[in-house]
Amino acid sequence: MENFNSGESIRMLSKNTVKFIKSLHQKKYRNQEGLFLVEGEKSVLEVLSSSFQIHLLLGTADFFITHQAALKAYKGEYIEVTQNQLEQVGTFRSNKDALVMAQMGSEEPFGLDQNELAIALDDVKDPGNLGTIIRIADWYGIRKLVLSPQSAEIYNPKVIQATMGSFTRIRWFYEELESVFSRWNRPVYGAFLEGENLHEVTSLKPGVILMGNESKGISPELERCVDRKLTIPAFGQAESLNVAIATAIITDTFKRILSA
Amino acid sequence: MENFNSGESIRMLSKNTVKFIKSLHQKKYRNQEGLFLVEGEKSVLEVLSSSFQIHLLLGTADFFITHQAALKAYKGEYIEVTQNQLEQVGTFRSNKDALVMAQMGSEEPFGLDQNELAIALDDVKDPGNLGTIIRIADWYGIRKLVLSPQSAEIYNPKVIQATMGSFTRIRWFYEELESVFSRWNRPVYGAFLEGENLHEVTSLKPGVILMGNESKGISPELERCVDRKLTIPAFGQAESLNVAIATAIITDTFKRILSA
Numbered sequence: 001m002e003n004f005n006s007g008e009s010i011r012m013l014s015k016n017t018v019k020f021i022k023s024l025h026q027k028k029y030r031n032q033e034g035l036f037l038v039e040g041e042k043s044v045l046e047v048l049s050s051s052f053q054i055h056l057l058l059g060t061a062d063f064f065i066t067h068q069a070a071l072k073a074y075k076g077e078y079i080e081v082t083q084n085q086l087e088q089v090g091t092f093r094s095n096k097d098a099l100v101m102a103q104m105g106s107e108e109p110f111g112l113d114q115n116e117l118a119i120a121l122d123d124v125k126d127p128g129n130l131g132t133i134i135r136i137a138d139w140y141g142i143r144k145l146v147l148s149p150q151s152a153e154i155y156n157p158k159v160i161q162a163t164m165g166s167f168t169r170i171r172w173f174y175e176e177l178e179s180v181f182s183r184w185n186r187p188v189y190g191a192f193l194e195g196e197n198l199h200e201v202t203s204l205k206p207g208v209i210l211m212g213n214e215s216k217g218i219s220p221e222l223e224r225c226v227d228r229k230l231t232i233p234a235f236g237q238a239e240s241l242n243v244a245i246a247t248a249i250i251t252d253t254f255k256r257i258l259s260a
Numbered sequence: 261m262e263n264f265n266s267g268e269s270i271r272m273l274s275k276n277t278v279k280f281i282k283s284l285h286q287k288k289y290r291n292q293e294g295l296f297l298v299e300g301e302k303s304v305l306e307v308l309s310s311s312f313q314i315h316l317l318l319g320t321a322d323f324f325i326t327h328q329a330a331l332k333a334y335k336g337e338y339i340e341v342t343q344n345q346l347e348q349v350g351t352f353r354s355n356k357d358a359l360v361m362a363q364m365g366s367e368e369p370f371g372l373d374q375n376e377l378a379i380a381l382d383d384v385k386d387p388g389n390l391g392t393i394i395r396i397a398d399w400y401g402i403r404k405l406v407l408s409p410q411s412a413e414i415y416n417p418k419v420i421q422a423t424m425g426s427f428t429r430i431r432w433f434y435e436e437l438e439s440v441f442s443r444w445n446r447p448v449y450g451a452f453l454e455g456e457n458l459h460e461v462t463s464l465k466p467g468v469i470l471m472g473n474e475s476k477g478i479s480p481e482l483e484r485c486v487d488r489k490l491t492i493p494a495f496g497q498a499e500s501l502n503v504a505i506a507t508a509i510i511t512d513t514f515k516r517i518l519s520a
Contacts, residue, residue, distance in 0.1 A: 245508045
């Protein structure tokens with residue numbers, strides 16, 4: 001494989017580069033290379049101005065012209081490509097802007113301070129849900145996310161897309177949640193269908209908001225770690241809410257109460 | 261085309277039936293035939309027990325055995341098929357249960373009573389967002405939805421899927437929202453990035469929750485119809501929230517205040 005980090009300018013998109021980028025559509029090669037893809041105007045601009053290390057930037061002529069000022073600080077490799085080429089190497093059906101190959105960050109476990117809120121995900125599998133939850137966390141200023149080992153992979157292009165750049169502002173790691181919770185020793189709040197009515201809760205402490213798998217909810221083993229069960233009150237007949245929707249409503253309530 | 265409503269039993273899945281069902285993947289043929297598809301175990305069971313008229317039910321042997329009791333009331337046409345056949349005629353990548361061909365309901369304009377809440381969508385384009393919003397409406401007991409003519413089509417299989425059966429409990433129609441709002445003459449609440457802080461709002465009246473397009477928000481023409489602008493407070497750096505997420509948080513706040 002070519003070394004994209006050589007400091008030399010690459011002028012043309014070679015067949016080998018195309019092949020290399022396309023290999024990163026798969027988790028196996030992402031992990032092997034320690035690289036992942038970021039696609040689309042907004043996400044690419046966000047990752048370029050983040051602390052992620054960039055190995056290659058592909059952009060259309062339009063993209064380079066429109067974002068001349070924002071790109072001034074970028075000193076790495078880049079190739080000007082056509083929209084067609086972008087769509088061929090990337091995962092987006094339509095991408096008239098840019099694509100970046102970035103280096104995965106470290107996913108070292110971190111602690112949780114007394115005044116901090118974190119989100120914990122127990123086997124959330126859908127990439128769109130995970131990405132949306134990261135965007136919600138970022139909106140509400142929650143910077144810490146912990147995921148069970150079977151949860152979706154954040155570097156999946158669908159997750160990255162759904163975060164709309166918010167993955168650059170969140171820290172995360174994957175680990176069995178029981179161990180994390182016992183180490184953190186902070187209150188764990190779980191979303192259940194039969195808990196305290198969220199609309200009647202008046203006092204909450206910073207801690208962990210635990211959300212469960214799309215179909216199975218929170219596993220029985222983790223249920224034992226939950227200090228308070230919370231329920232979004234239903235007024236109609238839908239059996240459940242999507243996990244990202246539920247995360248948003250619960251997080252909103254935490255911020256509503258904690259910052260009042 | 262065959263008449264699936266003849267009352268006679270169809271034993272085999274004919275080539276013509278396959279072709280007919282597949283044509284309903286496209287909006288053009290859905291509108292021409294007045295029929296749409298419902299796929300997957302939960303959604304099919306929901307539509308079978310709803311007031312929608314069913315023209316044909318395809319199910320696997322497993323589905324018919326598992327849901328014998330629930331299917332007793334169903335007197336229409338059905339064909340037993342394999343999982344493979346289901347996946348061939350439908351839009352789901354994986355469907356081991358059932359698919360239904362149902363007749364579109366009427367979409368006659370309705371009024372809005374003084375004590376009712378409705379959701380209005382200004383050009384919400386993404387089928388997943390629209391379906392999720394319908395599921396949220398159903399969760400919160402909101403039965404009325406009005407959509408601008410350029411919004412996504414509810415009978416799109418992706419919308420139907422995302423509603424998880426909730427489309428059977430919601431009424432809707434498509435019309436220019438300005439006309440609807442002036443006819444209803446009820447308070448219109450719009451989601452904006454610079455309005456009243458939703459966490460500080462203490463009094464709300466029943467009326468219309470207006471949500472805008474995924475990238476453009478609420479159009480300037482409609483902004484003029486808005487009585488109160490509401491904003492979900494941001495604590496981090498995400499530029500925006502997904503429209504379905506925002507709908508959920510605002511709707512939750514309405515129910516929190518109105519039912520207190």
